[in-house]
Amino acid sequence: MTVAMSAEYILETRDLTKDFSGFTAVSEVNLKVRKGSIHALIGPNGAGKTTVFNLLTKFLIPSSGSILFKGKDITREKPADVALRGIIRSFQISAVFPKLSPFENVRIALQRRLGTCYHFWKPVSSLDILTERAFELLDSVGLKELAHHHTEELAYGQKRALEIATTLALDPELMLLDEPTQGMGAEDVGKITELVRKVAQNRTILMVEHNLKVVASLADRITVLQRGSILAEGEYDEVSRNPQVMEAYMGSVHA
Amino acid sequence: MNRKLWAALFLAGLAAPFLIYPVFVMQLLCFALFACAFNLLIGYTGLLSFGHAAFFGGAAYVTGYLVKNAGLTPELGVIVGTLAAGLMGYIFGILTIRRQGIYFAMITLALAQVIYFIALKAPFTGGEDGLQDVPRGMFLGLVDLGHTYHVAGKPLELNLYYFVFIIFCIGFWIIHRAIHSPFGQILKAIRENEPRAISLGYKVERLKLLAFVISASLAGTAGATKSLVFQLASLTDVSWHTSGEVVLMTLLGGLGTVLGPVVGAFTVVALQAELSAFGSWVTVVIGVTFVVCVLSFRRGFVGEVLEKIRTRPPGQND
Numbered sequence: 001m002t003v004a005m006s007a008e009y010i011l012e013t014r015d016l017t018k019d020f021s022g023f024t025a026v027s028e029v030n031l032k033v034r035k036g037s038i039h040a041l042i043g044p045n046g047a048g049k050t051t052v053f054n055l056l057t058k059f060l061i062p063s064s065g066s067i068l069f070k071g072k073d074i075t076r077e078k079p080a081d082v083a084l085r086g087i088i089r090s091f092q093i094s095a096v097f098p099k100l101s102p103f104e105n106v107r108i109a110l111q112r113r114l115g116t117c118y119h120f121w122k123p124v125s126s127l128d129i130l131t132e133r134a135f136e137l138l139d140s141v142g143l144k145e146l147a148h149h150h151t152e153e154l155a156y157g158q159k160r161a162l163e164i165a166t167t168l169a170l171d172p173e174l175m176l177l178d179e180p181t182q183g184m185g186a187e188d189v190g191k192i193t194e195l196v197r198k199v200a201q202n203r204t205i206l207m208v209e210h211n212l213k214v215v216a217s218l219a220d221r222i223t224v225l226q227r228g229s230i231l232a233e234g235e236y237d238e239v240s241r242n243p244q245v246m247e248a249y250m251g252s253v254h255a
Numbered sequence: 256m257n258r259k260l261w262a263a264l265f266l267a268g269l270a271a272p273f274l275i276y277p278v279f280v281m282q283l284l285c286f287a288l289f290a291c292a293f294n295l296l297i298g299y300t301g302l303l304s305f306g307h308a309a310f311f312g313g314a315a316y317v318t319g320y321l322v323k324n325a326g327l328t329p330e331l332g333v334i335v336g337t338l339a340a341g342l343m344g345y346i347f348g349i350l351t352i353r354r355q356g357i358y359f360a361m362i363t364l365a366l367a368q369v370i371y372f373i374a375l376k377a378p379f380t381g382g383e384d385g386l387q388d389v390p391r392g393m394f395l396g397l398v399d400l401g402h403t404y405h406v407a408g409k410p411l412e413l414n415l416y417y418f419v420f421i422i423f424c425i426g427f428w429i430i431h432r433a434i435h436s437p438f439g440q441i442l443k444a445i446r447e448n449e450p451r452a453i454s455l456g457y458k459v460e461r462l463k464l465l466a467f468v469i470s471a472s473l474a475g476t477a478g479a480t481k482s483l484v485f486q487l488a489s490l491t492d493v494s495w496h497t498s499g500e501v502v503l504m505t506l507l508g509g510l511g512t513v514l515g516p517v518v519g520a521f522t523v524v525a526l527q528a529e530l531s532a533f534g535s536w537v538t539v540v541i542g543v544t545f546v547v548c549v550l551s552f553r554r555g556f557v558g559e560v561l562e563k564i565r566t567r568p569p570g571q572n573d
């Protein structure tokens with residue numbers, strides 16, 4: 001029975017809590033993310049969504065509670081170890097390497113599998129075997145033409161797309177996206193939505209998203225967070241009909 | 256174009272002792288290597304160490320002592336000095352690498368002061384006088400590095416010069432390779448966005464530690480070589496002035512550029528030599544030069560030139 005449970009859920013948190021000197025940003029959160037699904041985490045600003053991401057990826061240490069990835073307790077691990085297990089996150093504030101080209105950005109991620117990151121005596125041409133894959137990834141997010149441009153000069157939407165390509169380069173089992181469409185125009189939002197749908201084919205995605213249209217069209221399951229606690233959970237229709245949710249969150253958006 | 260530039264610089268290096276006073280050129284090369292080693296850390300990893308004199312001077316003492324008292328040949332002396340600096344770098348590294356920004360700078364400075372204190376008080380370092388009369392010795396036991404040739408009436412220490420020049424080339428090549436290696440790519444990524452590098456699964460602390468050890472080792476190579484050139488390891492080599500000077504050289508020349516530290520080191524050493532007649536005013540003049548340069552060329556000399564080249568044709572770079 002328990003074995004079946006952990007096979008079904010790739011990620012579980014148990015009473016996950018984070019205090020910031022007296023202020024509880026995340027309070028006893030029990031989150032279960034089903035393997036292969038797109039799971040959305042929504043809630044008003046300051047609800048604690050980014051903090052949950054920081055806890056899951058060990059950028060913050062939980063005050064109490066535990067985190068299980070594929071049934072294994074990862075609560076005490078370091079950020080890089082969690083990444084090596086296959087949980088790769090994006091950041092709410094776009095996380096690119098601005099002075100490296102988009103091509104190099106993606107190649108940095110691809111390089112990890114090569115295991116040569118300490119090899120200071122090898123020429124950079126030893127990375128040429130990654131070039132083809134890097135271009136494939138850039139192509140999949142529509143950045144192939146800009147591969148050798150200056151990343152810092154890309155448009156905002158293009159930077160987010162580059163970030164997704166970089167994350168994809170590691171072929172993560174679980175991808176955490178923190179507001180991937182934030183601050184984008186309608187056209188870019190549509191592109192990113194399609195991109196997320198495409199990359200979700202053979203992996204699990206947990207995403208924070210404010211745009212409810214995006215949530216409605218992508219998410220299999222939704223968890224609503226409010227002041228650090230889970231307010232509701234379920235499918236979109238179910239959650240959007242919940243009067244508490246309507247009042248706490250959707251009400252404020254639609255009104 | 257790059258290849259031609261390197262070839263021209265190499266030839267200039269070969270010809271230099273016939274044109275300029277060789278000891279002066281050797282001094283330039285030692286400080287240039289020191290600055291390049293330092294640049295690997297600040298320019299490519301984003302770590303500002305304020306204690307690099309500990310490696311430069313520490314190695315100078317180790318090499319000086321062993322060559323003088325244990326009869327080590329000069330090349331072995333330099334190798335042992337380099338390894339000693341690398342070991343010191345490893346110890347400094349594990350103590351500091353988790354710190355960020357100003358804290359990192361302050362702790363490296365504090366640790367370097369410990370080394371300074373040892374150099375001042377230990378029984379085998381010669382105290383205030385330093386280690387004097389370090390012999391230049393026989394390279395591989397065969398070539399007398401102390402030999403002076405007389406070309407057109409001028410005394411030239413050519414054996415020593417080419418010994419130093421080869422060391423510089425090897426050191427510079429190692430740094431150049433490290434910058435343009437798989438490792439160097441990750442260092443740049445860490446400098447650009449450390450949390451992102453971590454989130455991709457890179458063990459940032461270990462990578463930084465390796466960069467620190469390489470940087471310290473080569474700073475040691477520079478210091479060890481310097482102790483043979485001047486036949487002296489002194490308190491100046493381990494003092495915080497020297498740590499500050501290397502920061503200055505790197506910033507002036509252009510941090511994060513391959514040739515910047517060389518240009519910066521040449522500028523500072525040449526200014527010091529030219530202005531030595533003015534006594535303590537040297538510090539003031541160099542200070543003012545530094546302020547003016549930093550205000551007018553924020554990227555350093557080489558950095559500004561590269562930026563000019565970069566911004567002209569759009570697209571492809573490097």
Ligand SMILES: Nc1ncnc2c1ncn2[C@@H]1O[C@H](COP(=O)(O)OP(=O)(O)O)[C@@H](O)[C@H]1O
Nearest residue numbers: 020023025043044045046047048049050051052
């Ligand atoms: N490092 C921190 N220290 C103190 N308070 C924090 C820290 N990070 C987040 N918070 C607080 O926790 C709450 C939740 O923040 P966050 O997780 O960023 O919200 P969301 O992403 O849902 O908008 C906010 O009130 C925020 O001020």
Ligand SMILES: [Mg+2]
Nearest residue numbers: 049050051092
């Ligand atoms: Mg947030």
